[in-house]
Amino acid sequence: MPGTPGNRAEFGSAGTADDSAPCPQLRDLLVSDASSRGALAVVTGPSGGDKAAAEQALLDRALTERTCSPRAGCGSLTVTSPVSPGSPG
Numbered sequence: 075m076p077g078t079p080g081n082r083a084e085f086g087s088a089g090t091a092d093d094s095a096p097c098p099q100l101r102d103l104l105v106s107d108a109s110s111r112g113a114l115a116v117v118t119g120p121s122g123g124d125k126a127a128a129e130q131a132l133l134d135r136a137l138t139e140r141t142c143s144p145r146a147g148c149g150s151l152t153v154t155s156p157v158s159p160g161s162p163g
Contacts (some may be wrong), residue, residue: 085098085121087099087121097119103132103133117132129131
């Protein structure tokens, strides 16, 4: 993504506390099927700001915007994370 002032204001950047990364960045949340490992949907948003808040906002959007329908195989949803209880990480 081009490092224009508008893009930087809209999306922010990750990896630097003072937003001095060379280009603005996006954060993606991939919705996938555990058994087939197939990608069902992706939600994209800004990467700037607090990482946990940005990831939670993407999860909220994925759930409220219904990015994946039951016809696509999304009858139920289990949210996992590398840092969820019981997982190494």
